[in-house]
Amino acid sequence: MFLLKAWRATAFGVYGYLNFTKNGFMEHSKKFRPEDMEISIEGKNCMVTGANSGIGYATAEGLASRGATVYMVCRNKEKGEAALSKIQSSTGNSNVHLEVCDLSSVSEIKSFATRFSSKDVPVHVLINNAGLLEQKRIITSEGYELNFAVNVLGTYAITESMLPLLEKAAPDARVITVSSGGMYTTPLTNDLQVEFSDENFDGVEQYARNKRVQVALTEKWAEMYKNKGIGFFSMHPGWAGTPGVANSLPSFEKKFSGKLRTSEEGADTVIWLALQPKEKLVSGAFYFDRAEAPKHLMFAGTRQSHTIIDSIMNTLHSMFTNV
Numbered sequence: 184m185f186l187l188k189a190w191r192a193t194a195f196g197v198y199g200y201l202n203f204t205k206n207g208f209m210e211h212s213k214k215f216r217p218e219d220m221e222i223s224i225e226g227k228n229c230m231v232t233g234a235n236s237g238i239g240y241a242t243a244e245g246l247a248s249r250g251a252t253v254y255m256v257c258r259n260k261e262k263g264e265a266a267l268s269k270i271q272s273s274t275g276n277s278n279v280h281l282e283v284c285d286l287s288s289v290s291e292i293k294s295f296a297t298r299f300s301s302k303d304v305p306v307h308v309l310i311n312n313a314g315l316l317e318q319k320r321i322i323t324s325e326g327y328e329l330n331f332a333v334n335v336l337g338t339y340a341i342t343e344s345m346l347p348l349l350e351k352a353a354p355d356a357r358v359i360t361v362s363s364g365g366m367y368t369t370p371l372t373n374d375l376q377v378e379f380s381d382e383n384f385d386g387v388e389q390y391a392r393n394k395r396v397q398v399a400l401t402e403k404w405a406e407m408y409k410n411k412g413i414g415f416f417s418m419h420p421g422w423a424g425t426p427g428v429a430n431s432l433p434s435f436e437k438k439f440s441g442k443l444r445t446s447e448e449g450a451d452t453v454i455w456l457a458l459q460p461k462e463k464l465v466s467g468a469f470y471f472d473r474a475e476a477p478k479h480l481m482f483a484g485t486r487q488s489h490t491i492i493d494s495i496m497n498t499l500h501s502m503f504t505n506v
């Protein structure tokens with residue numbers, strides 16, 4: 184097991200250094216087609232979680248600049264309002280709205296969903312971007328470990344809650360979940376939050392596990408809703424120098440100073456996935472730099488683990504319905 188973990192970490196480090204940095208983006212962007220991004224999405228409703236900062240902010244701004252009606256879901260009203268007015272003035276699009284919701288709480292997500300659903304608007308694009316890497320073991324008021332609560336349960340709860348509004352936008356509806364290349368370092372595990380005690384809590388490992396769940400959930404949702412006209416995509420933004428990275432991984436940020444992508448470069452594939460005709464995309468797939476990417480690194484022994492996604496879905500469903 185030690186050797187396998189060491190191999191995964193090494194393979195991830197090398198693959199990441201070659202692909203996830205700014206240089207990787209520059210190299211991959213030589214194949215990008217500018218016309219892919221020159222698409223107006225006026226009349227489409229896009230919901231972006233964690234839209235006040237980093238990749239989420241750049242995504243909301245990129246969609247607003249292409250005419251979308253954007254709903255920014257943020258946990259902090261003041262930060263959300265500041266980001267909203269910046270986006271409205273930089274894009275000239277007044278159809279940008281703020282929705283306040285703390286995604287670490289299932290009950291808040293449910294109240295938000297009830298409130299939002301009363302607008303009765305179709306949701307064409309849901310972007311599950313909000314996320315965090317918390318190094319300390321923090322337990323939410325609902326009793327869940329914080330990384331898990333936001334990255335996994337929050338993603339699950341908001342997606343399930345928005346399904347009726349996504350169905351209204353079918354066959355054009357899509358859900359894009361911002362996962363992370365960090366998921367390459369770990370298989371899918373049923374042990375979502377209990378293995379770590381306070382002393383040996385490893386936030387980086389927990390985050391990687393969360394991000395693996397997002398990729399497997401996306402695969403499962405794609406299969407479950409394939410006849411409903413909703414596409415599901417997960418993606419990796421690369422390594423971008425965002426407030427989140429500065430906060431959670433200061434030594435990584437220092438080590439890669441000058442080599443990290445901008446938030447806009449991190450948001451590039453999110454926006455690309457929102458704009459492309461669905462026939463061009465593969466529902467359930469994992470994307471990186473405007474192309475389908477592998478979900479597993481070679482010899483990492485993670486592939487078979489996705490077979491347990493049904494039991495994880497059941498666990499998440501109980502957590503969601505029990506609140």
Ligand SMILES: NC(=O)c1ccc[n+]([C@@H]2O[C@H](COP(=O)([O-])OP(=O)(O)OC[C@H]3O[C@@H](n4cnc5c(N)ncnc54)[C@H](OP(=O)(O)O)[C@@H]3O)[C@@H](O)[C@H]2O)c1
Nearest residue numbers: 233236237238258285286287312313314363422423425427
């Ligand atoms: N940057 C990278 O290199 C990188 C690499 C791989 C994956 N990602 C993923 O990209 C996504 C965006 O991250 P980022 O780097 O742009 O970080 P960021 O600047 O910290 O943005 C994260 C956003 O999520 C929000 N958020 C956190 N907890 C929340 C909660 N409980 N309820 C609602 N919103 C919450 C944050 O709100 P506050 O501002 O209020 O905290 C912020 O708006 C994350 O899912 C992250 O895992 C990033």
